[in-house]
Amino acid sequence: MIKALATFLSMAGVPAVLRHLRGPQSLTILSLHRVSAEEDYFWQPLHPDRFEALCLYVKRHYEVVNLRDLNLLAAPQRPQLVLSFDDGYQDFMEFALPVLVRHNLPANHNLVVACLNGDYTIWTQRLNAAFNQARQQQVHLQLTIGEARYDLQRYNNQWMPFYLAVFKALLQRPRLMREEVLTELETLVGRPPAPRMMTWADARSLANHNIEVGSHTYYHDVVSTIHDPAQLHQELVDSRRVLAERLQQPIDVLGLPNGQNSPHLQASIREAGYTCVLEVGDRGNALPLASATAPPCLHRINIVDELPSLAQLRLEVLAMKKNLPQSLSHK
Incomplete structure (x- = not known):
């Protein structure tokens, strides 16, 4: 029923009406991760065909830009949009990049340093893989997290x-607590092979295709939970420095893992020197960007694997929820 309604509304021109109401003075940032034909019960990658349909749609109706190019388009004729990827999965090189190149579209990709170094799997992927194993094996899971008990x-x-x-x-x-839970899970159900991640050579090649690299921290930790200054420094400051040194290019964008932000991060983010911070708020951003002494926080709209008509409608509805980006100094 929902799919049929979305198709009807899209064919009736509702997305176009919403774009017209929003006007050109807006910035929409889409949050993407894996692009693959693989099946995954808990975190379904975006199918390559649906990703191409998304690219065709935004190319037709938006000025697709990199974050560093925003100031170069002070008076856009169309609303602006950024295709923003996180994590650095190898399937970006296999499936997403050829589509972007074919349609001459730029993108932002925020990379995890430890993954580029090899033999490291981010905690969200470990959790996802363990749950897939548990479901396939029909394990009756019972987990203790802090003082709470979670029972299937x-x-x-x-x-x-x-x-x-x-x-x-x-x-x-x-x-530390997340690591204990993940270790317990993997001991119970096994640890399957993780999806392949980009290499440093892959990351260096992105600049040849107008892919703007940002930091997704050093270990993809939930930085809003970190209060140790040295650990924060590694996640936010060292990650930017290592990426800049290894890739020989400026790293100005910070994609917060899982979109998690917190007021106590502002000093470390200022120290690191980022020019903008990406979080996930499932809403658009109004232009011009708010002037502030700290980097502005920009909202992203999460993209999932769904029918193109539904994805287009959801994109336009959420982009209507735009507001002026809040500086970290105002949080």
């Missing part, structure tokens, strides 16, 4: 609500 049976053996509850709980916990 209490969720009526419904895997997705159970997974989301555990994921949200781990977002609020420090790295």
Whole structure:
């Protein structure tokens, strides 16, 4: 029913009406991750065909830009849009990059330093893989996170609500506690091979295709949970320095892992020297960007694998929720 309604509304021109109402003085940033034909119950990658349909749509209706180019378009004729990727999965090189090159579209990609160094899997991917293993093996999971007990049976053996509850709980916990839970899970169900990640050679090649590289921190930790200055420095400052040195290019964008922000991060972000910070708020941004002494925080709209008509409608509805980006100094 929802798919049929979305198709009807798209064919009726509702997305065009929403773009007209919003006007050209807006910035929409899409948050993307994996582009692959693989099947994954808990985190379905965006199918390459649907990614190409998305690219065709935004190319037709938006001025697709990099974040560094925003000041060069002071009076845009069309609303601006950034295709923003996180994590640095190898399937970006295999499936997403050829589409971007074919349609001459720029993009932003925020990379995790430890993944580029090799033999490191970010915690969200480990959680996802372990849950897929548990579901396939029909393991009755019971997990303790802090003082709370999470039991699959209490969720009526419904895997997705159970997974989301555990994921949200781990977002609020420090790295050591997350590591303990993940180790317990992997001991119980095994640790399957992780998806391949980009190499440093891959990352260096991105500049040849107008892909703007940003930092997605050093270890993809939940930086809003970090209060140790040295650990924050590594995630925010060292990640930018290492990327800039290894890639021989400026690194001005910080993509916050899982979109998690916090007021106590502002000093470390200023120290690191980023010019903009990306979080996930499922809304658009108004232009011109607010002037501030700290880097502005820009909202992103999360893109999932769904019918193109539904993706287009959801994009335009959420982009209507634009507001002036808030500086970290105002949070």
